[in-house]
Amino acid sequence: MMAWSTPPYLLADVSVRRVMLQVLVALLPGIAAYVWLIGPSILVQLVIATLAALLGEAVMLRLRRRPLLLFLTDGSAIVSAWLIALAFPPLSPWWLTVVGVLFAIVIAKHLYGGLGQNPFNPAMIAFAACIVSFPALMSQWPALGLKLSLAEQFEIIAGLAPRIDAMSGATPLDALKTALKLGEGAVDVPTLLANQDVFGNFAGRGWEWVSVGYLLGGLWLWQRKIITWQTPVAFVGGLTLLAAILWAWNPQQFASPLFHLFSGGSLLGAFFIVTDPVSGSTTFRGKLIFGFLAGAIAYVIRVFGGYPDGVAFAVLLMNLCVPLIDMYTQPPIFGMKNPK
Amino acid sequence: MLAQLFRFKGGVKPQTNKTISVQEPIAQAPLPARLFVPLHQSIGGAPNPLVQAGDTVRKGQLIGGADAWVSAAVHAPTSGRVLAVEEHVAAHPSGLPTLSVVIEPDGRDEWIERRPVDHQSLPPERVRELLRDAGVVGLGGAAFPSHAKLTPARSVAMEQLVINGAECEPFMTCDDMLMRERADEIVRGIAIFRELLAAREVLIGIEDNKQEAIAAMHEAVLRLAPDYRVVAVPTRYPAGGAKQLIRVLTGKEVPASRRSTELGVQCFNVATVYTAYRALACGEPVLSRIVTLTGNVERPRNWEVSLGTPMREVVALARPRADTGSFLMGGPMMGFEIPDLDAPVVKATNCIIAASPGLFPPPPPEMPCIRCGACAEVCPHELQPFELYWFSRARNFGKTQEYYIFDCIECGCCSYVCPSHIPLVQYFRFAKSEIWAREREKQAADAAKERFELRNARAEREQAEKAERLARAASARTSEKKAPPERTNAVDSPPAAAAGEPAAAAATDADAIRKAAIAAAMARARAQRELAQPKNTDRLSAEQEREIAAVEARRGAQPATPEATAGAAGSGAPAGPQRGE
Numbered sequence: 001m002m003a004w005s006t007p008p009y010l011l012a013d014v015s016v017r018r019v020m021l022q023v024l025v026a027l028l029p030g031i032a033a034y035v036w037l038i039g040p041s042i043l044v045q046l047v048i049a050t051l052a053a054l055l056g057e058a059v060m061l062r063l064r065r066r067p068l069l070l071f072l073t074d075g076s077a078i079v080s081a082w083l084i085a086l087a088f089p090p091l092s093p094w095w096l097t098v099v100g101v102l103f104a105i106v107i108a109k110h111l112y113g114g115l116g117q118n119p120f121n122p123a124m125i126a127f128a129a130c131i132v133s134f135p136a137l138m139s140q141w142p143a144l145g146l147k148l149s150l151a152e153q154f155e156i157i158a159g160l161a162p163r164i165d166a167m168s169g170a171t172p173l174d175a176l177k178t179a180l181k182l183g184e185g186a187v188d189v190p191t192l193l194a195n196q197d198v199f200g201n202f203a204g205r206g207w208e209w210v211s212v213g214y215l216l217g218g219l220w221l222w223q224r225k226i227i228t229w230q231t232p233v234a235f236v237g238g239l240t241l242l243a244a245i246l247w248a249w250n251p252q253q254f255a256s257p258l259f260h261l262f263s264g265g266s267l268l269g270a271f272f273i274v275t276d277p278v279s280g281s282t283t284f285r286g287k288l289i290f291g292f293l294a295g296a297i298a299y300v301i302r303v304f305g306g307y308p309d310g311v312a313f314a315v316l317l318m319n320l321c322v323p324l325i326d327m328y329t330q331p332p333i334f335g336m337k338n339p340k
Numbered sequence: 341m342l343a344q345l346f347r348f349k350g351g352v353k354p355q356t357n358k359t360i361s362v363q364e365p366i367a368q369a370p371l372p373a374r375l376f377v378p379l380h381q382s383i384g385g386a387p388n389p390l391v392q393a394g395d396t397v398r399k400g401q402l403i404g405g406a407d408a409w410v411s412a413a414v415h416a417p418t419s420g421r422v423l424a425v426e427e428h429v430a431a432h433p434s435g436l437p438t439l440s441v442v443i444e445p446d447g448r449d450e451w452i453e454r455r456p457v458d459h460q461s462l463p464p465e466r467v468r469e470l471l472r473d474a475g476v477v478g479l480g481g482a483a484f485p486s487h488a489k490l491t492p493a494r495s496v497a498m499e500q501l502v503i504n505g506a507e508c509e510p511f512m513t514c515d516d517m518l519m520r521e522r523a524d525e526i527v528r529g530i531a532i533f534r535e536l537l538a539a540r541e542v543l544i545g546i547e548d549n550k551q552e553a554i555a556a557m558h559e560a561v562l563r564l565a566p567d568y569r570v571v572a573v574p575t576r577y578p579a580g581g582a583k584q585l586i587r588v589l590t591g592k593e594v595p596a597s598r599r600s601t602e603l604g605v606q607c608f609n610v611a612t613v614y615t616a617y618r619a620l621a622c623g624e625p626v627l628s629r630i631v632t633l634t635g636n637v638e639r640p641r642n643w644e645v646s647l648g649t650p651m652r653e654v655v656a657l658a659r660p661r662a663d664t665g666s667f668l669m670g671g672p673m674m675g676f677e678i679p680d681l682d683a684p685v686v687k688a689t690n691c692i693i694a695a696s697p698g699l700f701p702p703p704p705p706e707m708p709c710i711r712c713g714a715c716a717e718v719c720p721h722e723l724q725p726f727e728l729y730w731f732s733r734a735r736n737f738g739k740t741q742e743y744y745i746f747d748c749i750e751c752g753c754c755s756y757v758c759p760s761h762i763p764l765v766q767y768f769r770f771a772k773s774e775i776w777a778r779e780r781e782k783q784a785a786d787a788a789k790e791r792f793e794l795r796n797a798r799a800e801r802e803q804a805e806k807a808e809r810l811a812r813a814a815s816a817r818t819s820e821k822k823a824p825p826e827r828t829n830a831v832d833s834p835p836a837a838a839a840g841e842p843a844a845a846a847a848t849d850a851d852a853i854r855k856a857a858i859a860a861a862m863a864r865a866r867a868q869r870e871l872a873q874p875k876n877t878d879r880l881s882a883e884q885e886r887e888i889a890a891v892e893a894r895r896g897a898q899p900a901t902p903e904a905t906a907g908a909a910g911s912g913a914p915a916g917p918q919r920g921e
Contacts, residue, residue: 006765007674009672011703012757018759282711283724326727334722
């Protein structure tokens with residue numbers, strides 16, 4: 001007799017592992033731009049994060065008495081790890097990355113029941129926990145033009161070399177916000193963007209192309225039907241709509257929607273964070289609501305809040321609302337669309 | 341011939357694997373040494389056996405008569421001798437036995453007298469009866485008695501009659517071959533159904549991967565009934581589901597809560613229509629069916645197999661390969677593993693697939709649901725299978741019903757695409773059967789509760805009546821005894837005695853009145869208590885209700901109810917022993 005006896009006996013050639021693998025592949029264009037334009041240290045961070053994630057996953061699986069190999073190789077922990085590495089400053093000390101990853105895997109994922117059970121996006125939990133706990137380290141981004149070899153970068157990450165001032169720049173978003181605040185209305189956005197070398201063609205120098213990389217990867221994921229269009233489109237819509245309104249009202253004090261779209265975690269968030277099926281909404285209308293509000297909240301936090309970017313908190317806030325959103329956005333079923 | 345087609349949402353496109361079994365025409369399967377004809381081959385009532393061991397039967401002779409309106413007759417597939425009417429393993433995933441007529445063919449294959457009828461000369465009710473008695477049931481696999489679907493709704497005109505030749509299940513080609521080879525009979529059969537339903541138009545839906553069948557049907561329609569429309573529908577599983585095909589051809593969506601006739605549409609499988617034609621125009625009841633033998637076999641092909649032929653003998657015709665592990669009845673999406681090849685071919689046996697690990701690899705281990713929503717994308721009924729899965733798993737059956745679990749047609753699309761390899765359909769079947777079981781339990785508990793309350797009410801009433809009787813009797817005695825002393829006093833009694841006697845009588849009377857009053861008060865109090873008591877049985881959990889039902893059942897099973905009788909007789913503590921149980 002066969003190993004199973006329940007229909008259907010045919011299965012499509014799909015698996016969780018393959019889904020996760022494709023998400024990792026989709027991150028490669030962004031990572032390539034990152035390495036090219038920002039620095040190869042991100043590769044070190046990716047390795048550290050991956051190892052920490054697998055270790056945390058293995059320990060938790062063992063403690064929870066779950067099949068080790070099956071879940072270690074499903075790729076979900078590596079996806080979380082890579083997203084954390086990409087969200088953290090590339091020259092963060094190794095232990096910061098490890099703390100973030102372990103927080104995500106152990107607390108945000110396994111304490112809630114492991115794969116598929118976490119109500120919050122693990123990567124965003126890691127980001128939120130670390131930016132609250134280590135605000136200084138989480139705000140130290142490499143200054144532009146910082147010329148360090150991979151070996152030197154590795155030494156900094158490993159804590160073997162002192163953290164020098166030159167490497168602690170700010171993100172373009174942060175630079176803009178700080179400059180506007182210091183200028184107290186005396187400076188305007190177009191001048192700042194034109195004069196500071198931290199800004200590039202349409203957003204942050206270098207970072208804008210990393211975002212383009214995420215966009216390409218995201219479009220590929222959509223084309224592969226790993227993600228649906230609703231959440232990313234709604235997220236981008238929420239973010240750019242608010243940005244456009246304020247920019248149209250006062251272009252001197254508010255950056256353009258384009259700047260916001262290609263800055264910070266906007267596009268990484270749009271295609272790789274809010275699209276997380278486990279912690280996101282699942283219905284057609286729910287995805288639109290979830291994405292739109294996440295985008296809008298992210299904008300509010302990054303422009304008016306105290307943190308350099310708002311994607312993480314926006315996503316977590318919306319994760320909280322998912323059960324409610326899903327409950328109220330159940331689609332009508334076959335034959336029930338026009339109840340008579 | 342240009343028809344506007346509609347889309348149904350969802351669906352999947354598994355490998356069809358159909359070409360292997362359409363290379364040769366339909367062949368007649370040889371008669372086995374023994375036929376095991378189950379009496380219950382359709383949805384609805386089980387027909388009663390009309391023969392017994394030792395009887396000789398002719399081909400086509402009625403051996404099981406329909407016992408209800410939703411039921412269908414069963415006939416002897418050939419002439420021979422009835423060896424037994426006994427339990428025999430059924431073609432069912434459970435492998436449980438069912439009452440079957442065992443026939444030893446005599447090889448002469450002698451027909452009963454066949455009486456062809458002209459359905460147009462008969463009233464519709466008579467035609468429906470004839471179809472029932474000819475054993476015409478849905479041959480698409482559901483085996484629902486066709487005559488029961490052939491009554492149009494009173495208030496809605498029948499707009500479309502949909503004839504289902506879609507055959508969307510992979511591997512299966514029995515309808516394809518039937519349409520290729522016997523298109524004329526099918527088209528003539530459609531006319532019968534169309535007249536019974538007074539349908540305005542006829543739409544014959546065939547998946548566009550069956551070009552030969554489409555051509556054959558088209559040709560037959562042109563010759564015999566030019567106003568029927570043969571429509572090629574896109575090949576996408578489950579396009580052959582009745583509701584999906586109705587949607588594609590008419591744009592109408594039939595929810596689980598309604599009958600399709602209420603929407604002015606009805607759907608029949610091509611093979612069903614074919615058998616209806618044979619039944620009326622040739623007087624031949626349903627004795628055989630086309631079965632696709634395919635899968636891991638040397639010689640895939642369609643066979644016309646006598647009902648009751650053991651699957652073992654049928655399967656041998658196709659010469660299964662050595663690594664065949666098991667056999668499926670039906671298609672790979674909705675079929676089941678045949679637990680025992682001694683089970684016979686029945687009206688629902690449309691396809692037998694030899695399965696091997698190479699053909700149907702065992703599923704990878706089940707992973708947790710990641711809510712990716714792939715299942716919702718492919719669900720043809722636009723349900724949220726992952727939500728149903730969570731609720732089924734959590735045994736939150738109320739929620740599964742809120743999320744329309746009974747609209748699930750168990751097509752298997754969700755399981756097919758699940759990246760976590762969760763056997764979703766199994767969870768839904770589990771939830772459905774649990775809900776049915778609870779429904780039955782609840783009905784039983786409700787009935788028991790009603791019985792209990794009725795009995796209590798009766799006891800109360802009897803007691804109250806008794807108390808009243810006592811009171812009446814007592815007061816009657818009082819007045820009786822009050823009157824006579826005056827008389828005695830007046831006539832001959834001595835004054836002393838006259839003075840003492842009424843006093844004694846008055847004492848006993850007062851006693852009786854007091855007793856009656858107490859009994860009446862107790863009855864009142866009990867009645868009040870009874871009124872108050874339902875409060876704590878109002879909001880019982882299902883668990884508690886089940887317990888109460890069980891207790892009631894136990895009590896019902898006890899030969900007598902001494903406590904209850906004692907209670908009714910007024911022992912003073914009627915509720916005690918019962919509540920304590």
